[in-house]
Each structure stands twice: as C-alpha cells, then as structure tokens.
Amino acid sequence: xxxxxxxxxxxxxxxxxxxxxxxxxxxVAATECLPMGNYREASVGVTAGDADGYGHHLRYASLSGRxxxxxxxxxxxxxxxxxxxxxxxxxxxxxxxxxxxxNAKGKVIARVAVVVKNGDGPFQRDFxxxxxxxxxxxxxxxxxxxxxxxTCEGPWVDVGWLRFKNRPKYFSPATQEAAHPDExxxxxxxxxxxxxxxxxxxxxxxxxxxxxxxxxKQYFKGQMTELPHSGQQEHVGDQRLRWHALDSERYSxxxxxxxxxxxxxxxxxxxxxVSVIDCPxxxxxxxxxxxxNGASAWWLNGEHVLTLEGDRRMVEDDARSxxxxxxxxxxxxxxxxxxxxxxSDFCVRFLDDENRPIVxxxxxxxxxx
Numbered sequence: 001x002x003x004x005x006x007x008x009x010x011x012x013x014x015x016x017x018x019x020x021x022x023x024x025x026x027x028v029a030a031t032e033c034l035p036m037g038n039y040r041e042a043s044v045g046v047t048a049g050d051a052d053g054y055g056h057h058l059r060y061a062s063l064s065g066r067x068x069x070x071x072x073x074x075x076x077x078x079x080x081x082x083x084x085x086x087x088x089x090x091x092x093x094x095x096x097x098x099x100x101x102x103n104a105k106g107k108v109i110a111r112v113a114v115v116v117k118n119g120d121g122p123f124q125r126d127f128x129x130x131x132x133x134x135x136x137x138x139x140x141x142x143x144x145x146x147x148x149x150x151t152c153e154g155p156w157v158d159v160g161w162l163r164f165k166n167r168p169k170y171f172s173p174a175t176q177e178a179a180h181p182d183e184x185x186x187x188x189x190x191x192x193x194x195x196x197x198x199x200x201x202x203x204x205x206x207x208x209x210x211x212x213x214x215x216x217k218q219y220f221k222g223q224m225t226e227l228p229h230s231g232q233q234e235h236v237g238d239q240r241l242r243w244h245a246l247d248s249e250r251y252s253x254x255x256x257x258x259x260x261x262x263x264x265x266x267x268x269x270x271x272x273x274v275s276v277i278d279c280p281x282x283x284x285x286x287x288x289x290x291x292x293n294g295a296s297a298w299w300l301n302g303e304h305v306l307t308l309e310g311d312r313r314m315v316e317d318d319a320r321s322x323x324x325x326x327x328x329x330x331x332x333x334x335x336x337x338x339x340x341x342x343x344s345d346f347c348v349r350f351l352d353d354e355n356r357p358i359v360x361x362x363x364x365x366x367x368x369x
Contacts, residue, residue, distance in 0.1 A: 027074045027145055030164040034072060036061040036150065043069040058160040063152035069104040072148040082125050082167045083138055084260055085110045088160035090131045095119065095154035098142065099162065101142045104151050114157055116273035118199060130162060137259050170257040174245040179364040185357025186251040187275050189364040191228050194241040195269035196257045200340030203311035211231045211309060214270065214338055215297040224302060227332065228274060229369040239264065245366050252314060255337060255344035269287050271334040271344065278363040281328040291318035292346040294339030300324060301331055314345050
C-alpha cells in the first residue's frame with residue numbers, strides 16, 4: 001500500500017503545483033485552440049483566470065511583465081504547412097510577446113506586437129484592457145511535437161488562446177518565365193511591398209483631401225521612378241519593408257492575406273503594387289478598369305490615370321480611366337491601396353473601346369537586379 005500511496009501523493013502534488021499537468025501530457029494539434037490558462041509550467045507571478053471575451057469563455061494566463069513566461073505543453077506541428085498564428089490578448093499598455101519552441105530562450109516561432117494605443121487625435125486607437133485578436137506570420141515552424149513557450153518582452157499581457165492556421169493558397173512565387181493576363185484580362189503578376197503602417201481608426205476618413213495627401217506622399221526613394229525587384233528593401237519611417245514577386249491564384253489580389261503572411265500588421269495599411277507589362281506594339285484607346293477594397297490610386301508609366309475614392313468594397317470594373325495608350329515595349333503600372341479595418345484587395349485589367357478584355361498581346365514580366 002505504501003507504494004501506491006507514494007504514487008498517489010506525487011500525482012496530487014504535480015496537479016497542485018504544476019497547473020494543467022494532467023492535460024498537458026496529451027499531445028494537442030497546433031490547429032486546435034490552445035487555452036493559455038491551462039499552462040503546464042510558469043515563472044513566478046504568472047497566474048490563470050477565467051473571463052468572457054472575444055465571443056466566448058476564456059481560460060487565460062496573465063504574464064506579469066518582462067521576463068515572465070509560461071510553458072503550455074506538447075503541441076503537434078505536423079498538420080501545418082503554410083501557416084500563421086492567431087491569438088487573443090489584452091493589455092493596459094503596448095507590449096510584446098514571443099512564442100518560442102521548447103523553453104524561455106528557445107527558437108522564436110513568432111514575435112507578437114501587442115499594440116493597444118496608437119495614433120493621435122481622430123485617428124487614435126485605444127483598445128486598452130479589451131480582448132482583441134491578432135494574426136502574425138511565423139518566423140520558424142517546429143517539426144513534429146514540441147513544447148510551446150510564451151515569454152513577455154514588455155508590460156503585462158493577458159493571453160486567452162493561441163491557434164495556428166494553414167493558409168489557403170492565395171499566391172505563388174513568380175518566376176522569370178513570362179506570364180500573361182488571365183482569360184478575362186486580369187493582371188495576376190505583381191511586385192507587392194509589405195504594408196506601410198497607417199493610423200486609421202475608421203474608413204470614414206477617406207475624404208478626397210485625405211486621399212490626395214496619402215497618395216501623393218513620398219514614402220521611399222524611387223517610389224515613382226525606380227522599378228523594384230523581389231527581395232529589395234525599403235525604409236519607411238521605422239519600418240523596413242521588403243518587395244515580393246508573386247502570382248495571384250485568383251483574379252483579385254488578396255492584399256489582406258498578403259499582409260497576414262508577410263506584413264507587420266493586417267489593418268491600417270497602405271499597400272504599393274507594381275506590374276511590368278510588355279506590349280509587342282502600341283495599342284491606343286484602352287481603358288484601365290479596376291476595383292478595390294479600400295481607396296486606391298493608379299499610375300501608368302508615371303501618369304496618374306485613376307482614383308477610386310471613399311470606403312468601398314471590391315467590385316469588378318468598379319471604375320474606369322479615360323482613354324490611354326499602351327506603348328510598344330515596357331509599360332509600368334503602379335497602384336496604391338489604403339484601408340483601415342476590414343479586408344483589402346484589388347483587381348485590374350485593360351479593356352478596348354468595345355469593353356473587351358485585352359489578353360494575348362500582353363506579357364507580364366519581372367524586373368532584374
């Protein structure tokens with residue numbers, strides 16, 4: 001009986017001093033919702049609590065400040081392929097969390113900026129002490145089963161849950177092989193710059209004067225004169241942003257999904273896009289036909305040709321330019337899309353005088369270093 005008594009006492013002690021120890025021994029798929037309040041081990045000062053937030057009941061963990069950490073337990077990352085991280089958090093001040101593999105000094109899986117205060121005046125954002133959901137890209141992806149560890153890199157943060165998600169395929173890496181518009185004429189090959197941060201609390205600010213200021217501002221060197229290449233970096237304020245050469249899997253270019261994977265934020269963003277269009281001969285009297293979710297501006301060969309104003313949803317052929325000419329040889333189409341909360345995307349094609357899409361003569365290429 002002594003033997004069984006010792007085993008029982010050890011198990012009771014583990015469950016008392018090691019929160020969630022019993023459940024933590026079960027391997028959980030990374031695609032499941034992982035309640036952080038059921039942590040396996042934690043530093044001094046970390047506590048668990050219950051709250052109702054972000055649509056459902058939360059079993060959350062409170063990281064007490066810089067240097068505090070918790071170990072969630074065994075997570076199976078094998079179901080993940082092209083993944084990103086979502087999490088539910090709240091804080092009283094701007095902070096940062098690192099999601100790590102194995103231990104408190106382990107490899108960083110994702111770095112999460114918890115921004116609850118941002119901007120000034122009518123554009124001020126204030127989500128202090130409110131539960132909010134954040135999506136961030138992964139810096140690394142563990143192989144197989146590993147412990148997930150959260151470390152706090154700033155003031156206190158409450159973390160409700162984590163969930164890793166596989167992305168639907170929205171983009172493919174563009175190659176040096178030339179592409180063409182799709183059968184409906186939509187341009188799918190783009191150089192996309194990671195989103196430029198904007199202090200936008202609501203899209204109602206998209207007045208003509210506001211958009212003129214946003215679209216006419218120079219954010220980086222060579223913005224309207226140089227042709228970027230894939231991997232090139234731009235310095236915009238305190239951001240270091242990279243260009244990506246991508247082929248869209250859909251006729252509409254899903255900027256929100258692009259920001260989820262490669263950007264530093266998904267909302268309150270300004271996107272820059274460039275398409276290189278080769279034309280075998282001059283084509284006159286064409287019109288640029290575009291739609292965008294959020295306001296957008298369009299330039300062909302350095303000339304502003306179209307603006308879609310106001311807070312709008314993406315609709316095919318929502319607006320058309322006046323008559324334009326595609327030059328024989330290279331033509332450069334630039335686009336800027338600005339959006340606050342909500343999704344962001346655009347679609348664009350060229351139409352002839354009879355509203356037929358222009359497809360076969362056009363070739364979409366990439367700039368070389």
